[in-house]
Amino acid sequence: MPGAQERILRRRINSVKATKKITRAMELIAASRVVRAQQRANASRPYARQITKVIEDLAASGASVDHPLLREAEQVRKIAYVVLTSDRGLAGAYNSSVIRATERELQANQLAGVDYELITVGRKAAGYFRFRNYRLAATYEGISDKPTYENAREVAEFITNLFESGGVDKVILAYTEFISIASQKVTVRTFLPLVPEATIAEAGSAGAAAAYEFEPSPEAVLAALLPRYVEARLFAALLDAAASEHANRQRAMKSATDNAEDMIVRLGRQLNRARQDAITTEIMEIVAGAEGLKGSQGDDEDLLLDRLDPIHLFPQHQEQQHSAPGHV
C-alpha cells in the first residue's frame, strides 16, 4: 500500500504526461500548418508583384496618379487601426505583442489629440479591446487561421470605405511579419494612404521608357487597380500573420512539451525518494519492533504467548481444572 505522498505524485505524473501528449500533438499540427501557410504566402507573391508592377508602369508612363486612396490628409484627425491576431490562444506572446504595440501607438496618438477607429481580426484582439472599453468599428473572427482572398476583400472593402468616406485620415496596420520559422516581427505600419509606393513608382523604374497603352484610360485602370492592390496587400499581411501564428504556437508548444518532460523527470525522482522513504520508515519500524521484542525477552510475563496462556485468561477454569482430580 503506497503512502499518501506517493499516490499524489503518481497522479501528478500521469496528468503531466497527458498534458505532454496534447502539447506534443499541437506542436506537430502547428509545424505542418506553418509549412502550408508559408506555401500560401509564397503563392500569393506573384500576384502582388505583378499588381505593383502595373502601378509602377502606370506612374512611369506619366499618367496622373491622383486617386482618393493616394491622397494624404493635410491634418490627421482620426486614425483607423487594423489589428491582426488569432482566434485561439496557446501561441506564446503572439497575440499580446501585436495588441500591446497597437495599444501603445493608439494611446500615443490619442495624447496628441488624434481620434481612433479599431478594426480587429481574430477573437483575441476583439476580446482584449472590448474588455478595456475601446470602441470597435468592426471585428472579424474565424478568418485568421486560414485566410482566403475573399476574407481579405471583405476587410479591405470596409477599410477602404472608411478611408474614402473621409471619416478616417489614415489607416495603420498592425500584424506579425513572418521572416522565417525562427523569427517573426511585430510590424505597425501605415496602410493607407498608399503614399510610399507611389513615390517609389514616380522615381522611375526600368520600364519607364515603355509607353503603355491603357484601356479604357490610365485613370480608369488606376481606379480599378488600387482597390485590388489594397486587397492584395491586406491578403499578404493576413497570410503572414497566419504563418506567424502557427510558428509561434509551434514554439510555445515545443517549450511546453520540453517543460512537461522536465517535470516528469523531476516528479519521477520525487516519487522514488518518497517510495524509498516509505520503505526505509517501514524497515526502521520493523527493526525497532524486533529490537523492542528482543529487549523484553527475559521477562516471561511480557511475552505475548505467555499472556495468551489460558491460566491468565480464565482463572475460574483453572480452578476447575485443579479440583477435577479430586472428584475422580
Add this chain to the structure above:
Amino acid sequence: MTLQVELVSPEGILFAGEADMVIARTVGGGDIAFLTGHVPFVGTLATGLVKILQPGNQSQLIAAHRGFVSVSNDRVSILSDVAELSGDIDIARAEAAKARAEEELRAHSDDDEARASLRRAEVRLQAARG
C-alpha cells in the same frame, strides 16, 4: 516567336506557358487579340472569356470576371482575383448559379447584381464547354 503567358491570381499562378495568341475582353475596348510584338498595354478585363491559343492548335479557355491584362515585351500577364480555368469549372454549380440569377432577374428585371451574376455564370459555362 511566342508569347509568354501567365494567369496570376492571389492564390497562386494558375497557368503559365507559351501562346501564339491571347484574346481577352477589356472594359471599353471589346475583345482584343494580342500577338507577338504588341505595344505595351494595360487594360481592365470585363467579365468574359480569355482565350489562350497555344502552339500546336491547343487552346486554354479562362473565365475571368475581372482583373487586368498587362502586355510588354511579348509577356502577357493576366491578373485576376476571380478567374477559373475551363478545366476547374464545376458545370453543375455554374448552371445552378445561372438558374438562380435568371430567377432573380424575372422577379426584379432591373437588378444589376443578378444580371452580373447571370453574365458570370454564362461565361463560366461557355469556358467549360469550350
